[in-house]
Amino acid sequence: MKRILITGGAGFIGSHLCDRLLREGNDVICLDNYFTGSKDNIRHLLGNDHFELVRHDVINPYHAEVDEIYNLACPASPPHYQYNPIKTIKTSVMGAINMLGLAKRTKAKILQASTSEVYGDPAIHPQVESYWGNVNPIGIRSCYDEGKRCAETLFMDYHRQNGVRIKIIRIFNTYGPRMNPNDGRVVSNFIVQALKGEDITIYGDGTQTRSFQYVDDLIEAMIRMMATGDDFIGPVNTGNPGEFTMLELAEKVIELTNSTSKIVYCPLPGDDPKQRKPDIALAKEKLDWEPRLKLNEGLRKTIAYFEEKCKRHA
Template sequence: MKRILVTGGAGFIGSHLCTRLINEGHSVICLDNFFTGNRSNVWHLMPNPHFELVRHDVINPYIAEVDEIYNLACPASPIHYQHDAVKTVKTSVMGAINMLTLARQVGAKVLQASTSEVYGDPIVHPQTEVYWGNVNTIGIRSCYDEGKRCAETLFMDYYRQKRLIIKIIRIFNTYGPNMSMNDGRVISNFIVQALKNEDITLYGDGSQTRSFQYVDDLIEGMVRMMNTDDKFTGPVNIGNPNEFTIKQLAERIIELTGSKSRFIYKPLPSDDPRQRQPDISLAKEKLHWQPRVQLEEGLLSTIDYFKKII
């Protein structure tokens, strides 16, 4: 049994990770300030004596004797991370510093949940880990993009300077149960609109592309990354390389829900990436990982989840 700290553990992805770690027999401390996380996501874990839920903001230091740290804390959807841009930067940067400091104090291994947003609006396609990105440093998305980029820098500097055991993954668009209805992510938006037979909002002409991975595949990749050789730091892309236009996604969701929704079009938001697709060659080589759940299967599971909560 390992003692594992998960920051942002009551969020969409964090709750799935906590469940996986508890099911594997580990002791888990779930840290969350509940800005976007929700106690209901981990309520099923509360009776377990090896699970502990702590309300805490990673902007402030935290002390616990742990063997591993998964640093997931940060609002990840535009509607939330743009709500308080300064707080978003602080969460990424100060949160990284505080978790790296804790890892050094207790000798823990620490994983940073970074993002495909470090690539910005990419001019290299698909995106490989050696690509440095095309990010607007002063745009409305910069608080998240640059916050995560700075966190990666901090992790690598602690590795080089402090000899800390660190891991970095870059998460591409992820979906599945425990998503919030109002998180602003495209899949949750479309499913909720379709189930309510409301107009589905497309930005631009809907031709921008994304690659969507089911949350179970992401969690598998995260756990495998944490268990790699101590000398392997990443970063590693974790995503599904199957690429779809946003309009294709909306059409598929309408079909699967039997919705009567129609499309309405709005201007494309500032700095919205035109395309996004991971090159997962490194994940295949180092983690022996690749996604197993394809879009239709994952969408059906996610639609069933939203049917229960709407």
Template sequence: MKRILITGGAGFLGSHLSEKLLKEGNEVLCVDNFYTGSRKNIHNLLDHKNFELLRHDVTHPLFVEVDQIYNLACPASPIHYQFDPVQTTKTSVLGAINMLGLAKRLKIPILQASTSEVYGDPAVHPQPENYRGNVNPIGPRACYDEGKRCAETLFFDYYRQHQIDIKVIRIFNTYGPKMNPLDGRVVSNFIVQALKGENISIYGDGTQTRSFCYVDDLIDGMVKMMNSSQGFTGPVNIGNPREFTMLDLARKIIDLTGSESRIVFQELPEDDPLQRRPVIDLASEKLNWKPTIELTNGLVKTIEYFRDTLQAEKEIQTLA
């Protein structure tokens, strides 16, 4: 049994990671300031004897005793990270400094949940880990993109200077149950709009592409990276290499929900990447990892979650 700290533990990914680590017999210390995380995500874990919740902001130091650290804390959707861009950058940078300091004191492994956004609007496609990216450092997305890039810098500087056992993964688009219906991400947007019978909004002409990894696959890769041999630092791409256009995704969700929603087109936001697909050869070689859940199967589970969530909200509104 290990005692494992997860920052951002009440978020979409953090809550799924908490569940997996508890099922494996570990103790989990979930740390979250609930800026974007939700108690609803971890409600089923609150009575678990090996689960502990601590309300804390990682921009401030934390003094606890643990065996591993997963650093997931940071708003990850454009709506949330652009709402308070200064705080977003502080969360990535100061959060990394504080968690690395804790790992240094305790001499324990620490994993950084980085992002495919470090590649920006890529000029190389698909994206291998040695591609250095095409990021606008002064654009509206820079608080997240450059914050995560700086966090990676800090991780590797601590590794070289203090011999910290670091693990860095770059997460590509991930979806599944417990996503926030209002987080502005494409999968949740399309599903909610389809279930409500609203127009489905596509930004740009719909030919831009993304690769979608189901959350269970992502969490499996994350845990494998943490438990990989010491000295293997990454960064490692964790994502699904199958690529879909926004039009493909919208039509698939309309079909799976049985919706009569229409597709409408809106202006593409500034610096929105036109292509995004990971090269996962390194994850396959070093971690024996690859995604196993096809998009259709994952979407069915995600749609079921959102249908239940929207129905519950409707019932609450009716009672009120």
């Protein structure tokens, strides 16, 4: 049995990771300040003797004896990370420093949940891990993009200078149950709008592309990455190489929800990437991993979750 710390453990992805690690027989400490996470996501775990919930902000140091750390803490959707951009970059940078310090002291293995946003508005397609990115350092998304890039730098320097055992994954668009309905991400936006019969808002002309992976596929990649030997530290892309335009996604959601919603177009926000698609050759080679769930099936599971959530709050 390992003692595992998950920062951002009450968030969308973190809560699914808590579930999985507990099922595998580990002790799990879930750290969250509830800025975007929610107790509802982990309420079903509160009676589990192997689960510990701690309200804590990773901007401040945290002390515990642990074997592994998954550093997920950071708001990840544009409305949330732009709400308080200084707080966002502090979470990425100071949170990384504090968790790396803990890993150094306890000799724990630590995984950084980085993001495809480190590639910015990419000049190459699909994106490979060796690509350095095309990021605006002074734009409205910079607090998140550059915060995550700096966190990767810190991980590499703690590894080179102090021998900390690190893992870095770059997460591409992920969706599934427990997404926050108000997080401003495209999948949750479209589903909520479709279920309410409201207009579905597409920013730009709808030709910009994204790749969507179901949350269970991501959790599998994270577990496999943490289990790799010390000779492989990443970064490694975790995402679904299936590529869809925003218009295609909106049409799929309307079809699967039997919605009467109409599609409307709004101006494109600043620095919004036009293309996003992972090259996952490295994940296939090193982790023997690729996403399994097709978009239609994953959307059905996610729609069912939001339908149930709407009923409970009706």
